[in-house]
Amino acid sequence: EAGVVQSPRYKIIEKKQPVAFWCNPISGHNTLYWYLQNLGQGPELLIRYENEEAVDDSQLPKDRFSAERLKGVDSTLKIQPAELGDSAVYLCASSPSRAGELFFGEGSRLTVL
Amino acid sequence: GENVEQHPSTLSVQEGDSAVIKCTYSDSASNYFPWYKQELGKGPQLIIDIRSNVGEKKDQRIAVTLNKTAKHFSLHITETQPEDSAVYFCAANNNNDMRFGAGTRLTVKP
Numbered sequence: 001e002a003g004v005v006q007s008p009r010y011k012i013i014e015k016k017q018p019v020a021f022w023c024n025p026i027s028g029h030n031t032l033y034w035y036l037q038n039l040g041q042g043p044e045l046l047i048r049y050e051n052e053e054a055v056d057d058s059q060l061p062k063d064r065f066s067a068e069r070l071k072g073v074d075s076t077l078k079i080q081p082a083e084l085g086d087s088a089v090y091l092c093a094s095s096p097s098r099a100g101e102l103f104f105g106e107g108s109r110l111t112v113l
Numbered sequence: 114g115e116n117v118e119q120h121p122s123t124l125s126v127q128e129g130d131s132a133v134i135k136c137t138y139s140d141s142a143s144n145y146f147p148w149y150k151q152e153l154g155k156g157p158q159l160i161i162d163i164r165s166n167v168g169e170k171k172d173q174r175i176a177v178t179l180n181k182t183a184k185h186f187s188l189h190i191t192e193t194q195p196e197d198s199a200v201y202f203c204a205a206n207n208n209n210d211m212r213f214g215a216g217t218r219l220t221v222k223p
Contacts, residue, residue, distance in 0.1 A: 004156075031209055042119070042202050042213035043157065056210065091156055095209065101147060103212055104156030 002026065004105035006092050012111045018080035021108045025094030026059070032069060033102065034077050035091040042090055050077065082112045115140040117205050119214025126193050127222050133219045136203035145169045145206035146179060146186045151216075157202055161188070182183045193221045 009098040013019050025032050030051050046065065048056040051072035051103070060067065062066035069075040079086055089109050093102040116139040124134050126168075138146075144165040147156035162175045163170045163186065170177050177187040187203045190197055205213040 033211070035213075040216070042117075042215045044213065045210075048209065050209070093156075100145070101159050101162065102157075104149075104158070106154070106156050 004092055004094055004103050006090075006105035006108050007086065008108055008110050009106060012112075013082055014113050015084055016081040018078065019082055019110060020076055020078045020094075021090050021110075023075045023077070023092030023105060024102055025075070025092070026096070029094035029096050029103070030072070031095040031097075032075050032094070033091075033093040034068060034075070037089040037091055037107070039088075045089075046077070054092065079110075082110070082113050086110060087112045115143055115205050115210060115212040116203050117203060117212050117214040119131060119215055119217060121217060122215065123218045123220075125220045125222065126194060128195060129155045130199070131187075132193055132219055132221075134188045134201055134203070134219075135185060136187070136214050137183075138205040138212075139184065140205065140207050141181075141184065143205040143207040146177070147204050147211075148175075148177060148188050149202045149204065149213075151187075151202065152199050160201075162210070186216050192218075193219075195221050195223050 032049040034046040037043045047060045047067050049069045064088045089107040091107045093104045119136045138210045147162035151157040161190045176189045200216045202216050
């Protein structure tokens with residue numbers, strides 16, 4: 001069974017540029033998460049989807065971050081414009097059930113210069 | 114919302130010794146407590162989990178204990194090996210709202 005796939009793995013951009021990350025969850029997993037992981041820190045929730053509905057986006061900085069999950073499968077996380085402080089790893093995870101295991105992708109490492 | 118605290122932030126042990134990592138959580142409604150291991154450049158991977166109706170769970174060299182009254186849970190690794198070196202995260206889940214601790218960097222010295 002294929003795992004959670006994220007792309008790109010690495011992205012280097014200059015500040016004020018836009019960037020987008022893509023996530024393909026494990027087939028059949030209804031719940032999809034985007035987490036932000038700063039160096040030396042634990043994952044922090046940005047947004048959680050149940051199917052195509054964003055059920056928790058309270059931690060998403062909506063002035064510059066946006067996300068979508070069309071058709072309840074793949075998801076895209078966008079930052080526009082990027083700031084220096086956005087440099088981090090963006091992790092996508094999916095889960096098959098409530099209060100169940102999260103399966104993580106390898107992450108997308110963003111460096112903003 | 115849920116708040117998870119984890120300590121220590123770093124832990125160094127000699128190969129063969131035991132390692133213990135502790136976490137506390139704030140939301141009494143949380144009912145699922147997983148532990149993840151993250152190696153450099155990879156995403157976190159589940160190593161063991163426990164649900165709120167169980168006090169202890171063991172899988173070979175790894176065990177987790179849960180005290181719901183005190184709202185804390187611990188990871189125990191026995192007979193540590195160099196390949197156990199990684200960052201470990203605890204988490205607490207309430208109805209799909211999964212929150213993580215800040216992580217513990219474990220180093221096992223050969």
